[in-house]
Structure formats: C-alpha cells, structure tokens
Amino acid sequence: MFNAPGADRRVRTRVLLAGLAAAGIIVACGEDFEGGAACPVLCPEQNVVVFDTVFDPVVLDTTITGFPTQGTETELLLAYRGDTVDTRPVVRFDSLPIYYNSGAVDTVIQNLDSIYVRLSINRSRSRFTQPVTFEVFDVDTVIGDSAAAANDTSTAIETTLFRPDRRIGLITLDTADITDSLRIPIDSLTVITRIVEMRRLRLGFKATSDGPVQIRIVAFERGDPPLLKFLASQSDSDFHAVTVQPRSVTPRSQVTLSSDLTDYVHVLRMPPIPDTFLSVGGVPGRRTLIRFAIPSRIVDSSNVLRATLELTQRPVLSVDDTMKLTLFPLVVTAGTSITDPGRSAFLTNAPLAGFDSVQFAPRDSGVVQIEIVNALRAWGLPISGNAQRGIVLRAGPESVDPRFVSFFSSSAAEELRPRLRVSYSPVRTFGIP
Amino acid sequence: MLRSIMTLALVCAPVLAAAQGTLSTQGFGYPTGGLSTRAAAAGGAFGEFDFSSARNPSAPLGWGRGGLYFQYEPELRRIAVGDGTDNTTTARFPVWMAAIQMGSRAMGTIASSTVLDRTWRTRVRGGQILGPDSVGYEETVESAGAINDVRLGAAVSLRPSLSVGVGVHAFTGENRMSLTRRFDDSLRYGTLERNLTIGYLGRAFSAGATWRVTTNLAIAASARAGGVLDLRIADTVLASGSMPSRFGAAVRFDGVPGASLAVSVERTAWSTLGDLAQTDLVANDAWELGVGLEMTGPRMGTTPSQLYVGYRSRDLPFSVAGEIVPERFYSAGAGLPLSGPRVVLDLALQRATRGPVAGVSESAWIVSLGFTVRP
Numbered sequence: 086m087f088n089a090p091g092a093d094r095r096v097r098t099r100v101l102l103a104g105l106a107a108a109g110i111i112v113a114c115g116e117d118f119e120g121g122a123a124c125p126v127l128c129p130e131q132n133v134v135v136f137d138t139v140f141d142p143v144v145l146d147t148t149i150t151g152f153p154t155q156g157t158e159t160e161l162l163l164a165y166r167g168d169t170v171d172t173r174p175v176v177r178f179d180s181l182p183i184y185y186n187s188g189a190v191d192t193v194i195q196n197l198d199s200i201y202v203r204l205s206i207n208r209s210r211s212r213f214t215q216p217v218t219f220e221v222f223d224v225d226t227v228i229g230d231s232a233a234a235a236n237d238t239s240t241a242i243e244t245t246l247f248r249p250d251r252r253i254g255l256i257t258l259d260t261a262d263i264t265d266s267l268r269i270p271i272d273s274l275t276v277i278t279r280i281v282e283m284r285r286l287r288l289g290f291k292a293t294s295d296g297p298v299q300i301r302i303v304a305f306e307r308g309d310p311p312l313l314k315f316l317a318s319q320s321d322s323d324f325h326a327v328t329v330q331p332r333s334v335t336p337r338s339q340v341t342l343s344s345d346l347t348d349y350v351h352v353l354r355m356p357p358i359p360d361t362f363l364s365v366g367g368v369p370g371r372r373t374l375i376r377f378a379i380p381s382r383i384v385d386s387s388n389v390l391r392a393t394l395e396l397t398q399r400p401v402l403s404v405d406d407t408m409k410l411t412l413f414p415l416v417v418t419a420g421t422s423i424t425d426p427g428r429s430a431f432l433t434n435a436p437l438a439g440f441d442s443v444q445f446a447p448r449d450s451g452v453v454q455i456e457i458v459n460a461l462r463a464w465g466l467p468i469s470g471n472a473q474r475g476i477v478l479r480a481g482p483e484s485v486d487p488r489f490v491s492f493f494s495s496s497a498a499e500e501l502r503p504r505l506r507v508s509y510s511p512v513r514t515f516g517i518p
Numbered sequence: 519m520l521r522s523i524m525t526l527a528l529v530c531a532p533v534l535a536a537a538q539g540t541l542s543t544q545g546f547g548y549p550t551g552g553l554s555t556r557a558a559a560a561g562g563a564f565g566e567f568d569f570s571s572a573r574n575p576s577a578p579l580g581w582g583r584g585g586l587y588f589q590y591e592p593e594l595r596r597i598a599v600g601d602g603t604d605n606t607t608t609a610r611f612p613v614w615m616a617a618i619q620m621g622s623r624a625m626g627t628i629a630s631s632t633v634l635d636r637t638w639r640t641r642v643r644g645g646q647i648l649g650p651d652s653v654g655y656e657e658t659v660e661s662a663g664a665i666n667d668v669r670l671g672a673a674v675s676l677r678p679s680l681s682v683g684v685g686v687h688a689f690t691g692e693n694r695m696s697l698t699r700r701f702d703d704s705l706r707y708g709t710l711e712r713n714l715t716i717g718y719l720g721r722a723f724s725a726g727a728t729w730r731v732t733t734n735l736a737i738a739a740s741a742r743a744g745g746v747l748d749l750r751i752a753d754t755v756l757a758s759g760s761m762p763s764r765f766g767a768a769v770r771f772d773g774v775p776g777a778s779l780a781v782s783v784e785r786t787a788w789s790t791l792g793d794l795a796q797t798d799l800v801a802n803d804a805w806e807l808g809v810g811l812e813m814t815g816p817r818m819g820t821t822p823s824q825l826y827v828g829y830r831s832r833d834l835p836f837s838v839a840g841e842i843v844p845e846r847f848y849s850a851g852a853g854l855p856l857s858g859p860r861v862v863l864d865l866a867l868q869r870a871t872r873g874p875v876a877g878v879s880e881s882a883w884i885v886s887l888g889f890t891v892r893p
Contacts, residue, residue, distance in 0.1 A: 127539030127540060127541065127544070127597075127838065127876075127878060128539035128640040128642055128659070133646075133697075133710065135646065135647075137648075388708065388709075388710045388711065388712070390701070390707055390708045390710060391648040391706070391707050391708065392708075393649060439705065441706065456705065456706045458705075458707060458708040459705070461708075462708050506649055508648040508649055510710055514714055514751060514756075515695065515697055515712060515714060516659070516661060516693065516695035516714055517749070517756070517795075517796040517797070518544075518545045518546050518795055518797060
C-alpha cells in the first residue's frame with residue numbers, strides 16, 4: 086500500500102510541528118532562576134530602611150505558680166536534698182481487686198505473697214550519687230484521720246502521714262541497682278487487710294540518701310504508671326500474679342479532677358522564691374507572663390525583623406545553681422476577653438513553635454536576651470486582632486526540677502526593668518524605576 | 519493545530535520569566551518591538567509592511583480577509599560579568615491580533631502587543647545590622663508583568679497603490695513586584711516581605727500609510743503620538759507622563775524575482791518615560807535600523823514557503839551606569855503554509871547581543887513562533 090503524496094506531506098508537517106511544539110515547551114518551561122552574576126551592577130537596589138528602637142513595653146508582668154496543675158504532671162519528682170528540697174509523690178489505688186482469675190472462674194483473694202510496687206524511672210534525667218533508701222507510707226487519710234476524710238482533695242493533710250508508724254515499705258538500693266524500673270516491697274498484711282475489707286490503698290513515697298536525690302517517676306499521665314503487683318491465692322498455694330493499676334475515685338463529683346489525682350506530688354521543702362521578682366521553673370512549676378503594649382507603627386505598619394526581650398536576671402543561690410536551665414518563650418493564644426493571668430499563662434502555643442529555647446544558669450546575673458520576633462509578626466496579622474499581646478516564659482520540663490531563674494520585674498528600677506529592642510522596617514513602596 | 523498552539527500557551531503561561539539583573543530589563547522593561555515572527559525574522563525591515571505586526575495601522579490590509587494571529591517567543595538569555603555568567607529563560611507572548619474585513623477596501627483590527635516587558639527576578643546575598651548583630655540574608659526581588667499596547671485600528675485602500683490606516687491605543691498593564699529578604703536564622707529574625715502592584719494606564723493615537731510607488735518599489739511609514747500615561751499604586755496616581763511617540767519608515771524593493779529586500783528605520787521617544795521615574799533612571803530616545811530579505815522557498819503543497827534573513831540594530835531605552843545599551847540582532851526564519859496560504863506557521867530564530875556596558879554583556883537566542891489563521 087502506498088500513501089498519497091499529500092498524505093505524506095501532512096504527516097511530515099505534523100511531525101515537524103509536534104517537534105517544534107515539544108521543543109518550545111521544553112525551552113520555555115525549563116527555567117533557571119538562580120544566579121546573580123550581574124549584581125550589584127544591574128540588580129535593583131532596594132531602599133529598605135530599618136529602624137532600631139528600645140522601649141519599655143510592659144503593661145503587666147507577673148509570676149503564676151502551679152504548672153502543670155497538681156496531678157497532671159507527666160513525671161513525679163521524688164527528691165531529697167538535705168534541708169533544701171523534699172518532694173514526695175503519692176499514688177492512689179482506690180480500687181483494689183477482691184478476686185483473681187484462676188482459669189475458668191473468679192476466685193476470692195484471701196492470701197497474698199511477694200507484694201511490691203513497681204515504679205518506672207526516667208533514669209537519664211534522675212540524679213543520685215549515693216545509695217538511696219526508698220520508703221513507702223500508707224497515706225490514706227480515711228484511716229485514723231477522720232477529719233481529713235471528709236475532704237480528701239485537701240492533700241495537705243497527707244504530708245503529715247509520712248511517719249514511722251505508717252511506713253509499709255522500705256528498701257535501700259545501691260546506685261547501680263537503680264535502673265529504669267524499681268521494685269519496692271510492701272507489707273502484705275496492710276494490703277490484704279484493705280482487699281478483704283474492700284478499702285482503698287494510697288501510697289506515699291519518700292527517698293533519702295547521703296547525697297542529693299532527684300528521681301523522676303513516670304506518672305499515670307504518661308502511660309506507664311506505678312503499679313501494685315502481688316501473687317494472690319485462696320489458700321497457701323496456687324498463687325496467681327495480679328497487677329493493680331492506680332486509680333482515684335475521689336472527689337466523686339469531679340471525674341476529671343479525681344482522675345488527675347491518681348498520682349501527684351507533695352512539696353515539703355523547696356528553695357524560697359521571692360514574690361517581688363519574676364521567676365521561672367521550680368517545683369511546683371512557675372511561669373512568667375508578660376503583656377505588652379507595642380506601638381501600632383511597629384506591629385501593624387512595618388515588617389518586624391527582630392524583636393528581643395531583654396530581662397535583667399538576678400542571681401538565685403540554690404541547688405545546682407550553675408547548671409543551665411532551659412526556658413521556652415511561648416506566645417499567649419488567649420483572647421483579650423481573658424483577663425485572668427493564670428488562664429492566659431496556660432493558653433499558649435507549644436514550646437519551640439516559632440521560638441528558640443534559651444538557657445540560663447540560676448546563679449547568673451545581668452541582662453539576658455530572648456528573641457520573640459515571631460510573636461510580634463503574629464500580632465500584626467489580621468487574625469490576631471483580638472489576641473493578647475503576651476509572652477509566657479516556662480521551664481522545660483516543669484515541676485520536676487527544683488531550680489528556677491529570676492528576673493527583675495517592671496516594678497524594679499528603670500535600668501533593671503524588662504525592655505523590648507525592635508528592629509523594624511516601615512512598609513514603603515519599592516520597585517518603581 | 520490552533521488548539522495545539524493554545525495548549526502550548528496554556529502550559530507555559532503560569533511559568534513567568536526570570537532574569538538575574540539583566541541589561542535588557544532595566545527601567546520599565548524590555549521593548550519587545552511589536553514585530554511579528556516573520557517581520558522579526560527579516561530584521562524588522564518589513565515591520566511597516568507586515569499585516570500582523572503592530573507598527574503600521576495601514577498594513578493590516580495585507581490580511582486580505584479576516585483572521586487571527588498569535589505569537590509565542592521564548593528567549594534564552596546569557597549574562598556575562600567577568601568570569602561569572604547567568605543563564606535564564608523568558609517566555610513571552612508578545613503579539614496577538616484579530617482582523618475583520620470591512621467591505622472590499624477596508625480592514626478593522628484589534629491587536630495587543632507588549633511594549634515594555636518587565637519580567638525578571640534577582641536573588642542576591644547580603645548582610646544587615648539588626649540590633650547589635652550583623653546578619654546575613656538572601657534577598658529575592660521579582661517583577662512580573664508588562665505595559666501592553668491594545669490597538670483598535672482601521673485601514674483603507676484609497677487607491678490600488680495607496681492605503682492608509684489609523685489606530686487608537688490604550689496602554690494598560692501592571693508590574694507585580696515582590697521583595698523577600700530572608701535572614702539566615704528564621705527563628706531569630708523575621709523575613710522582610712513586601713508586595714506591590716504598579717499599574718499603568720495611558721492612551722495614544724497612530725496613523726500610517728503604505729504606498730506602492732512602482733511595481734517593484736514600495737514605501738511605508740507610520741507614527742504614533744503618545745498621550746498621557748499614568749503610573750498608579752491601587753487608586754492613587756503616583757506619576758503622570760507621556761507614552762513615547764514613535765515614527766517609523768521603510769522602503770521595500772521587489773525587483774528581484776522571488777525575493778524582496780527592505781530597509782527600515784524607527785525612532786522612539788522613550789525619554790518621555792523619564793517623567794514617571796521615581797529614581798535616577800535615565801530614559802533615552804532611540805533609533806532602530808533594520809535590513810531584511812524575504813525569499814520564496816520550497817513549495818509545501820501548492821503554496822510556496824517563505825524564507826527570511828535579516829539584521830537589526832537599536833539602542834535600548836534605559837541606560838545602565840550612564841551608558842546607553844546597544845542591541846544587535848541577526849535573524850533568520852521561515853513561513854510554512856500548513857494549509858495553503860490560509861494557515862501559516864512562521865518560525866524565527868534571532869541571535870541578540872546587548873552591551874557590553876559597565877563590564878556586563880548579554881546575549882540571547884530568541885525563538886519565535888507565529889501562527890496565522892485566515893478562515
């Protein structure tokens with residue numbers, strides 16, 4: 086078969102045009118934007134004027150205590166440092182089993198053996214240099230403390246129950262024996278009595294040592310809580326392993342609060358934190374809230390290129406006061422309708438979202454700088470019209486480290502007050518030849 | 519085929535051109551010239567006679583009947599400064615035109631052509647003092663857009679040897695500018711970002727004539743009187759000036775069988791744009807000289823193809839470091855009848871050199887595809 090001459094030409098023409106079109110697309114679309122060899126001779130010079138200003142922007146600065154709120158800690162600080170630091174966690178086992186499963190049927194628990202409480206430890210973040218003695222106390226306020234039983238959310242009473250007649254567990258471990266999981270034996274008579282009488286068990290922990298002790302116990306909120314373990318039997322033989330999860334059932338009218346109080350920490354001693362200064366860190370955790378008034382010409386009509394919060398640090402003489410403490414600047418996400426500083430300090434963005442962390446040693450002094458440019462840029466966005474212009478400083482993590490840093494507040498002498506140093510470029514026209 | 523060309527245009531349209539500090543895109547931009555592919559292939563010398571070029575409003579009588587013209591023109595540019603070079607690619611759609619026959623002796627046209635293409639991007643590194651620190655940054659400045667000439671024209675044949683035409687021009691367009699200065703540490707330093715749209719609005723009037731003096735000799739000339747041109751930011755007129763007036767003339771000789779030779783000259787008063795300048799920009803009036811040859815090529819079907827060669831020389835309107843930038847073109851091309859004379863694909867390849875000025879020289883390959891349909 087032969088094609089007509091006209092058909093051949095059409096085919097050739099189409100092939101030619103298709104080739105040209107493909108070449109054209111490749112040529113036009115394969116662009117290269119990188120370079121700059123002809124700059125600055127040929128590059129347009131942009132008139133970017135940058136102003137630097139330092140001013141006192143603070144309309145409110147205060148310290149709020151209690152972060153995280155009691156019972157919501159992800160780690161429980163068990164610490165003992167002589168007459169300086171003493172913190173003692175409490176774990177509630179308000180629901181003890183009265184049966185164990187022996188195969189096909191549930192069997193009533195009448196005998197116990199090998200009772201211990203297992204604690205998961207954040208070993209790398211814990212500190213101890215000498216053998217540590219762990220003591221466990223029965224801190225249930227119902228037993229012999231009828232006055233406290235009526236109001237058992239008032240945990241203050243419990244701090245008086247860490248006494249010898251209530252001690253139900255004791256073990257001393259060498260430093261090498263303290264791994265990421267601790268087992269502390271518990272008195273079996275106490276536990277079996279609670280099981281048989283269907284009453285609750287609340288355990289308080291105390292650590293002592295010849296050296297400093299700071300042990301971070303993984304809490305219920307982090308998913309690997311302290312556990313009560315034992316072997317159960319109806320007789321003197323045929324024991325079965327039973328594990329009891331911690332649980333709090335009081336206050337009964339507040340489910341969330343009762344769940345939070347599954348485990349928590351009592352602070353018996355902590356280095357004093359003066360109220361007249363801004364402070365960050367410590368146990369219970371403290372945050373500093375600073376609200377700003379920033380001129381509209383900077384936030385709304387300019388590109389903010391740098392914003393540095395300058396604080397004057399005052400030295401704190403305390404434990405480990407030369408070790409640097411990490412602080413996170415957070416932007417307040419609460420609206421202007423929320424006036425309570427405590428709530429404002431709670432409603433923030435996440436750490437490291439837009440800001441670098443900073444590190445300060447508690448013993449240091451002088452002016453420190455915290456970069457918050459992304460806060461000012463966020464406040465200039467239309468969506469931020471009703472947002473508080475506030476910054477929160479928090480330690481990371483909170484409530485598991487007794488150290489804290491302190492700064493002079495806006496009520497201090499003028500040269501010691503918080504300042505804001507801003508570099509900004511007013512919006513102007515550009516690019517007109 | 520028209521659909522294919524349009525597809526090509528759509529594929530490439532979102533990809534705007536980029537240039538790194540070039541000689542050609544200084545000031546208000548690069549003058550693409552308003553030449554069709556075939557006129558550009560012949561050095562612009564036939565621009566005054568060419569029905570699909572946007573220069574002479576009397577020329578559209580050459581359409582013969584109504585039709586459409588569309589042009590696509592990528593430019594591959596190389597800028598050399600000492601040992602450093604940049605290579606960029608710019609995609610343009612510099613001319614389109616629609617013609618409507620108005621009786622046996624008149625033709626109406628609407629045409630759009632790019633007057634000044636201001637599409638470029640620069641990226642440089644620099645440093646700045648912010649607070650107590652010196653901070654490094656990368657700055658990107660980008661411009662996209664152009665001043666375009668939308669012409670409504672009419673051409674009339676007064677005699678078989680003489681035609682005249684007039685055009686009413688509206689100059690519109692915008693430059694979409696962006697400036698981004700990104701510092702090396704984005705958590706510590708905020709990025710400087712600015713966006714600005716510069717709008718242009720102006721008008722002008724043009725007239726032209728084509729006279730075939732003898733069988734082998736023709737003369738064409740046209741002029742455009744520039745009207746007011748406003749530079750706007752949103753609704754605010756920032757500056758007013760005049761659209762540059764221009765004058766062009768050409769002579770065509772058809773005495774050689776199968777070939778035509780033309781010489782053209784054009785003068786554009788770019789200096790009137792100086793009234794719009796907000797900087798020390800210097801705009802210069804410029805001459806353009808073109809010489810071109812058009813020859814009959816091999817037949818494609820029953821219709822002969824056309825071959826073109828040419829040379830063009832001009833000065834660019836905006837000075838660099840006080841020096842005028844010269845530009846030279848060497849060009850060649852072909853006109854391929856795809857379906858007789860009614861559907862024609864014109865191809866052109868131009869080699870442009872610019873400068874050297876201030877130690878910078880620029881060269882470019884410009885590929886041009888023009889598509890004419892006369893249903």
